[in-house]
Amino acid sequence: MANFLKEREGQIVTKSKNSKDLIGGRPSIAGSVSQRACVFCGSRVVLYPIADALHLVHGPIGCASYTWDIRGAMSSGPELHRSSFSTDLREKHVIFGGEKQLYNALNELIDKHQPKAAFVYSTCIVGVIGDDVQSVCNRVAKEKNIPVIPVQSEGFQGSKKDGYKIACDALATLIGTDNSKEVSPFSINILGDFNLAGELWILTEYYKRMGIQILASITGDGRVKDIQNTHRAALNVVQCSGSMIHLAKQMKEQYGIPFIKVSYFGIEDMSDALYEVAKFFGDEAVQEKARDLVKEELTNLLPALEPYRRALQGKKAAIYVGGAFKAISLVKALRLIGMRTVIAGTQTGNDEDYKLLKAICDDGCILVDDSNPVELSEFVQQTGADLFIGGVKERPIAYKMGIGFCDHNHERKLALAGYEGMLNFAKEVHDTVTSPVWRFVKRK
Amino acid sequence: MGTNTTNRITGGVAAGKSYSSSCNACKQCAPLGACVAFKGIEGVLPMLHGSQGCATYIRRYLISHFREPVDIASSNFSEETTIFGGNKNFNAGIDNIISQYHPKVIAIASTCLSETIGEDVQRLINEYKSIHSDEKNLPEMIYASTPSYAGTHYEGFHQAVFATVKALAGAQGEPGRHINLFANFISPEDIRHLKEISSDFGLDTVIFPDYSDTLDGTSWEKYRRIPDGGTKPEDIRRTGLALMSLELGYILNSGGKNRVSAGEFLEEHFDVINRRIGLPVGINETDRFFNLLSDISKNPIPEKYRKQRGRLVDLYIDGHKYVANKQAVIYGEEDMVVALAAFAAEIGLIPVLCASGGESGKLKNTLKSVLGDLYYEDMVVGQGFSFEQMEEIMQSLHPDLMIGNSKGYYIARKMNIPLVRTGFPIHDRLGAQHSRCLGYEGSLILFEEIVNTLLEDKQRQSSVGYKYM
Numbered sequence: 001m002a003n004f005l006k007e008r009e010g011q012i013v014t015k016s017k018n019s020k021d022l023i024g025g026r027p028s029i030a031g032s033v034s035q036r037a038c039v040f041c042g043s044r045v046v047l048y049p050i051a052d053a054l055h056l057v058h059g060p061i062g063c064a065s066y067t068w069d070i071r072g073a074m075s076s077g078p079e080l081h082r083s084s085f086s087t088d089l090r091e092k093h094v095i096f097g098g099e100k101q102l103y104n105a106l107n108e109l110i111d112k113h114q115p116k117a118a119f120v121y122s123t124c125i126v127g128v129i130g131d132d133v134q135s136v137c138n139r140v141a142k143e144k145n146i147p148v149i150p151v152q153s154e155g156f157q158g159s160k161k162d163g164y165k166i167a168c169d170a171l172a173t174l175i176g177t178d179n180s181k182e183v184s185p186f187s188i189n190i191l192g193d194f195n196l197a198g199e200l201w202i203l204t205e206y207y208k209r210m211g212i213q214i215l216a217s218i219t220g221d222g223r224v225k226d227i228q229n230t231h232r233a234a235l236n237v238v239q240c241s242g243s244m245i246h247l248a249k250q251m252k253e254q255y256g257i258p259f260i261k262v263s264y265f266g267i268e269d270m271s272d273a274l275y276e277v278a279k280f281f282g283d284e285a286v287q288e289k290a291r292d293l294v295k296e297e298l299t300n301l302l303p304a305l306e307p308y309r310r311a312l313q314g315k316k317a318a319i320y321v322g323g324a325f326k327a328i329s330l331v332k333a334l335r336l337i338g339m340r341t342v343i344a345g346t347q348t349g350n351d352e353d354y355k356l357l358k359a360i361c362d363d364g365c366i367l368v369d370d371s372n373p374v375e376l377s378e379f380v381q382q383t384g385a386d387l388f389i390g391g392v393k394e395r396p397i398a399y400k401m402g403i404g405f406c407d408h409n410h411e412r413k414l415a416l417a418g419y420e421g422m423l424n425f426a427k428e429v430h431d432t433v434t435s436p437v438w439r440f441v442k443r444k
Numbered sequence: 445m446g447t448n449t450t451n452r453i454t455g456g457v458a459a460g461k462s463y464s465s466s467c468n469a470c471k472q473c474a475p476l477g478a479c480v481a482f483k484g485i486e487g488v489l490p491m492l493h494g495s496q497g498c499a500t501y502i503r504r505y506l507i508s509h510f511r512e513p514v515d516i517a518s519s520n521f522s523e524e525t526t527i528f529g530g531n532k533n534f535n536a537g538i539d540n541i542i543s544q545y546h547p548k549v550i551a552i553a554s555t556c557l558s559e560t561i562g563e564d565v566q567r568l569i570n571e572y573k574s575i576h577s578d579e580k581n582l583p584e585m586i587y588a589s590t591p592s593y594a595g596t597h598y599e600g601f602h603q604a605v606f607a608t609v610k611a612l613a614g615a616q617g618e619p620g621r622h623i624n625l626f627a628n629f630i631s632p633e634d635i636r637h638l639k640e641i642s643s644d645f646g647l648d649t650v651i652f653p654d655y656s657d658t659l660d661g662t663s664w665e666k667y668r669r670i671p672d673g674g675t676k677p678e679d680i681r682r683t684g685l686a687l688m689s690l691e692l693g694y695i696l697n698s699g700g701k702n703r704v705s706a707g708e709f710l711e712e713h714f715d716v717i718n719r720r721i722g723l724p725v726g727i728n729e730t731d732r733f734f735n736l737l738s739d740i741s742k743n744p745i746p747e748k749y750r751k752q753r754g755r756l757v758d759l760y761i762d763g764h765k766y767v768a769n770k771q772a773v774i775y776g777e778e779d780m781v782v783a784l785a786a787f788a789a790e791i792g793l794i795p796v797l798c799a800s801g802g803e804s805g806k807l808k809n810t811l812k813s814v815l816g817d818l819y820y821e822d823m824v825v826g827q828g829f830s831f832e833q834m835e836e837i838m839q840s841l842h843p844d845l846m847i848g849n850s851k852g853y854y855i856a857r858k859m860n861i862p863l864v865r866t867g868f869p870i871h872d873r874l875g876a877q878h879s880r881c882l883g884y885e886g887s888l889i890l891f892e893e894i895v896n897t898l899l900e901d902k903q904r905q906s907s908v909g910y911k912y913m
Contacts, residue, residue, distance in 0.1 A: 003544050005540055027522065028520055029520065029540060030519045030520040030533040030536040030540060031518075031519070031520075031537035031539065031544070032520075032540055033499075033516070033518075033541075034496060034518070035500065036496055037496065037497045037500040037501060038495045038498075038500070039497070041497050041500070041501070056465065059556070060473055060556045060591075060592035060593040061469050061472070062472060062475070062501070062502075062556075063497075063501070064466070065471065065472045066501035066502070066504070068468060068469075068851070069854075083467055084466075085466070085467050086465060086466045086469060087464070087466075088465060088466040088469065089556075090593050090594070091593055091701075094591075094593050101464055101465075104464035105464040108463060108464055108465065109465060124495050124521075124526075124555075128526065128560045155495035155496070155497045155498070156494075156522055156523060156526050157522075157523050158522075160497075372544075373513060374544045374545070374669055377667035377669075380667075381666075381667065392504050392507055392508055393500070396511065397513060399511075399663075400513060400668075401664075402663065441663050442665045
């Protein structure tokens with residue numbers, strides 16, 4: 001492994017009978033060109049889809065600019081989340097402090113947009129210049145009579161994953177503050193779906209067919225009031241567990257709400273999710289409906305997948321995504337369309353996640369934590385992958401290596417969840433892998 | 445053509461309402477611009493001294509525009525670094541970059557975090573060099589101070605150009621016959637066109653920054669950690685020996701923290717005459733550029749370009765009625781706004797709103813002087829503008845056309861106004877790296893795009909599907 005960083009040795013493993021476990025959760029190394037972002041990014045992406053809240057980034061302009069309308073998170077109503085608000089701190093604020101600017105900005109924006117709550121994200125320099133964001137938020141909350149929640153997401157205080165936790169803490173301050181929604185005995189909260197490309201609406205439809213109420217979605221197509229009511233649901237159904245497990249655990253402790261971890265990607269995981277939820281309620285009618293739903297969906301889906309599977313049989317895939325649970329689902333979904341995973345990596349997996357990921361991968365698969373372009377390009381070269389699944393930062397690696405690419409990051413504009421999403425996924429993978437343009441590419 | 449007088453400017457300062465916050469900024473932060481300029485150095489790997497997120501966000505933003513790999517390292521500040529200083533991370537960062545990339549140059553830009561805690565990056569570089577003084581082939585290290593709270597990505601870009609020239613330019617050797625061309629923040633395709641023009645004049649030109657290959661590469665047979673291309677460090681060294689420097693753009697970083705441009709630096713320290721002219725968009729500004737190159741090279745304007753100019757005039761005539769007196773909103777970096785406004789004015793469009801996130805304080809006067817008698821007196825000039833401020837003014841202006849980057853699309857969509865995408869960033873179309881507006885040829889392409897966009901709009905709105913327009 002020429003030119004890989006020595007300190008990262010434990011974070012790269014090729015699966016074999018005797019291979020060691022992959023180490024996760026380490027901070028990124030300076031100069032490694034990690035694909036990870038920062039704490040702020042973690043908090044921002046988790047809270048972003050709450051559509052009737054004001055999201056104010058307290059800091060110089062960059063952090064707000066780079067996260068403007070960044071997620072394909074759709075809303076069925078208000079779209080305040082799609083604007084980018086920043087206190088746009090300047091040199092004078094760095095010297096004299098930015099509290100006054102923050103106070104004025106909050107007042108002005110709350111008056112103008114009448115949000116149901118406001119989130120104030122601290123960026124790197126806010127702590128350093130000594131702004132007391134909490135007390136400004138408290139003051140404005142009192143004056144404007146809406147929740148104004150500080151999100152202490154200074155970029156340097158850890159990694160993106162720490163930002164998830166901070167976002168969960170911010171959400172926790174909202175939960176339990178309203179009791180006005182009607183709650184059915186079969187009620188769940190969906191945690192960790194962000195309604196990218198309308199994926200939540202696909203899931204909502206499934207649950208509706210099973211007679212299950214979604215009390216709140218955290219945070220896809222999110223509304224402040226729904227989140228305030230989440231403490232009254234019977235069950236928390238957690239996807240993308242990296243970002244939301246902290247909140248699920250907290251709600252279990254505080255409100256006694258049990259949770260299950262699910263994934264909505266691929267046939268197996270999608271069906272398991274519905275079965276698990278039905279099983280939890282123990283109601284025969286609900287379980288019957290779940291079985292009918294899965295049967296009906298599969299009757300349509302399986303034949304539709306067949307031509308893709310034939311065309312893709314034996315092709316090799318590289319996966320480098322944010323969380324390990326997505327990676328695990330993808331390995332299974334790829335298998336369903338005849339493809340073998342030869343590289344599986346994530347930005348934020350932990351040791352436990354990686355044990356599960358390793359267990360499901362074939363021998364010879366390269367497992368990697370917190371990788372970078374140098375490594376990923378080398379792995380693609382070594383394994384001869386035909387497809388790369390990742391985000392925008394991985395796309396040029398795939399294309400420069402002359403292989404197909406599927407965007408499975410939070411910017412995607414194509415729904416990949418649910419049965420419908422599985423078909424979209426198969427088509428997307430097929431379209432890119434079998435494109436005739438690769439005939440013009442010479443690969444060494 | 446009534447403009448809403450309540451929004452009119454007084455004293456050349458911001459039009460519209462002023463806010464304590466920004467909504468939908470028409471700018472990015474300084475380190476982003478620095479990274480683009482640094483990518484124009486051959487064999488470079490940029491590093492940001494700050495949090496991991498800065499590098500990652502900027503990479504994502506640039507990859508979405510250029511659709512090329514953009515590797516940018518980070519010194520990866522942690523809480524400990526923020527309290528005790530960044531030298532350990534800085535050194536580790538440099539070590540790891542060298543071991544993974546073997547770069548010729550490591551170009552470092554600061555961030556808001558490292559600037560706020562008072563990091564002295566130049567000292568860190570010197571210390572690193574002295575620790576490794578026995579090592580041969582140590583990369584060159586360049587440092588640009590780009591706190592994100594001062595200036596925009598545009599100032600960051602020019603600060604990096606300045607810092608690179610300052611770090612590398614030398615006076616050793618015989619004065620050369622070459623010229624320096626500081627080409628500004630333009631597309632890779634426009635850089636290639638400038639190179640072609642300069643070579644057709646028989647000029648030996650050091651063009652910097654040249655990211656025409658590094659940010660617009662070919663398909664590769666084998667992955668390259670550092671893409672080929674860029675201005676050679678030895679060429680940047682000889683900028684100090686040039687006959688003269690030519691800077692494209694009137695404003696550059698004059699509104700930033702450091703107000704000295706690369707050309708001004710060379711003039712002051714190496715007696716290299718500095719000439720500043722506008723970005724050559726449209727006939728008037730391109731004529732100035734070509735006449736200047738003709739003077740410098742003592743060669744006549746090549747026939748090829750005379751013909752290009754002739755075809756452009758011919759095209760203007762063919763298309764003038766489609767654009768006549770249409771009201772245009774122009775936005776982006778200040779010098780690009782000036783160039784596009786000059787172009788708009790000379791083809792008969794009316795630039796009713798010219799806006800930039802930049803706030804050099806020079807936008808209005810520069811527009812006045814460049815547009816001359818074509819300056820539109822009721823023009824709203826927005827400096828330090830956000831898209832929200834633009835939209836508010838547009839609601840009263842009801843313009844016919846928007847010209848600028850793709851971040852204005854949401855307004856175009858909301859108000860049902862056609863948008864011609866140019867500049868940076870273009871995140872919702874293919875081909876940003878090939879977008880052209882410079883020279884007669886670039887102007888021709890842009891003119892056709894504007895006319896065809898208006899025609900398409902007219903066709904779409906028409907109840908009759910005319911096949912002749």
